[in-house]
Amino acid sequence: DIVMIQSPDSLAVSLGERATIDCKSSQSVLNSSNNKSYLAWYQQEPGQAPKLLIYWASTRESGVPDRFSGSGSGTDFTLTISSLQAEDVAVYYCQQFYTTPYTFGQGTNLEIK
Amino acid sequence: QVQLQESGPGLVKPSETLSLTCTVSGGSVSSGSYYWSWIRQSPGKGLEYIGYIFYSGSINYNPSLKGRVTISRDTSKNQFSLKLSFVTAADTAVYYCAKISRDTSGPFNPFDIWGQGTMVTVSS
Numbered sequence: 001d002i003v004m005i006q007s008p009d010s011l012a013v014s015l016g017e018r019a020t021i022d023c024k025s026s027q028s029v030l031n032s033s034n035n036k037s038y039l040a041w042y043q044q045e046p047g048q049a050p051k052l053l054i055y056w057a058s059t060r061e062s063g064v065p066d067r068f069s070g071s072g073s074g075t076d077f078t079l080t081i082s083s084l085q086a087e088d089v090a091v092y093y094c095q096q097f098y099t100t101p102y103t104f105g106q107g108t109n110l111e112i113k
Numbered sequence: 114q115v116q117l118q119e120s121g122p123g124l125v126k127p128s129e130t131l132s133l134t135c136t137v138s139g140g141s142v143s144s145g146s147y148y149w150s151w152i153r154q155s156p157g158k159g160l161e162y163i164g165y166i167f168y169s170g171s172i173n174y175n176p177s178l179k180g181r182v183t184i185s186r187d188t189s190k191n192q193f194s195l196k197l198s199f200v201t202a203a204d205t206a207v208y209y210c211a212k213i214s215r216d217t218s219g220p221f222n223p224f225d226i227w228g229q230g231t232m233v234t235v236s237s
Binding site for chain 2: 001038040042048049050051052055061093095097098099100101102103104105106107
């Protein structure tokens with residue numbers, strides 16, 4: 001199985017400041033035939049199901065604010081929130097969909113400082 | 114817009130079979146456009162993919178569940194189901210159904226729609 005490791009486990013950022021979460025996969029999730037990395041980011045608010053934010057490492061899902069961005073390729077990826085809002089308090093997960101079994105990172109708990 | 118709703122018992126005894134159903138609205142389990150999936154979330158193991166079913170009957174299971182899992186669908190009710198046998202306390206989790214949209218990558222796409230989840234506790 002592909003192992004996904006996120007860092008940090010928890011993060012406290014002031015309102016309006018940038019938040020950055022990293023995700024590393026144990027093997028490349030880049031499909032060389034289409035040059036796409038099969039990596040998604042989800043947001044899970046307290047008591048809610050995860051919500052898809054970003055896929056193909058950098059494509060925002062419809063309706064997701066543009067303060068959320070994804071970057072990276074191969075094995076190293078980053079989720080960036082450019083200006084943290086109060087409603088962004090949540091746990092964030094990365095997930096590879098390159099191969100089954102699909103696997104998730106352990107999650108990063110984002111709080112307001 | 115596809116919506117998903119899980120249902121089933123919240124308490125299951127050890128060694129028995131956990132059975133859950135996901136009701137689909139706004140889409141069809143008979144559609145070749147989607148893969149219908151189960152995922153669970155426990156404090157100890159985080160988010161864990163369980164498996165998916167396709168309209169053709171094609172199924173994929175996570176090998177970690179060691180043959181205890183069965184996913185099926187009922188086209189007449191527009192539902193798909195999960196059965197997990199010989200449960201233990203380690204199977205206590207919130208269980209989610211979710212949808213993968215199919216494109217040229219087949220099932221290799223993200224989980225774009227999730228149900229709200231249902232908590233299942235394994236205890237005598």
